Amino acid sequence: MLLEVPEPIRKQVEKKGGMKGIILTLPDKSSIENEALMHKVLSNPLRIRILNLVSKQSLCVCLIKQAIDISDSKLSYHLSILEEAGLIVGTKKQNWIIYEVTHFGKEHAL
Amino acid sequence: MLLEVPEPIRKQVEKKGGMKGIILTLPDKSSIENEALMHKVLSNPLRIRILNLVSKQSLCVCLIKQAIDISDSKLSYHLSILEEAGLIVGTKKQNWIIYEVTHFGKEHAL
């Protein structure tokens, strides 16, 4: 039996070109995957906090650590995820690495 | 020794009221957690696809399933996460449950 569906829905769907027509209007796989990826990066409270902090003020890891109060390796892990996503970037200055928000990151912070 | 930091950073931080001053301007814990939670919900491609689909057209589970092509229980699992987040809502009509996007969900879809 060919998939029964509620009548009003059937009609609405028909008007939009059937399920195929509707499906055609959806974003394609890779743009959905990119969107999901960005949400994944921002799905952790620590990372949001770090991104917010760094977008208020570029900081060395040691000052970020002081503000966020987590272990070095944990901080480094989250910084690397933010950096890989292109939201922040770290550059070596003398003894320190200064992380700052990128243009792209600014759109997402706050 | 009291935490050495790069001199230019130290000065910029000083101008903003020190680390304490900067930290005070950050969103509070619970609003950050809420934000993270919403990103977590949208961090899965299947869920984004379902949300997009349902916001084009309210649909019964059986038609969503046809469009997305995953198992019943998997679909149900993701629907429940979207619903719990307030992005979609399912209401029983006769034999079927019709899911539709909420006002809140519309802001996030696409």
Added chain:
DNA sequence: TTGTTATTTCAAAAAAAATTGAAACAGGTG
């Protein structure tokens, strides 16, 4: 050289999220 600071990397363990398949349930129909 030895030591020290700032930061990352790595492997192991722990925690969280997603998938699976079977079972349950509710509302109809024969």
Added chain:
DNA sequence: CACCTGTTTCAATTTTTTTTGAAATAACAA
């Protein structure tokens, strides 16, 4: 009643993410 259909729930498993602590690295200072 026995049987579908549409959908959810549950427990077990798998996969992914996060946390931990130790070790590595790089640069510089004694």
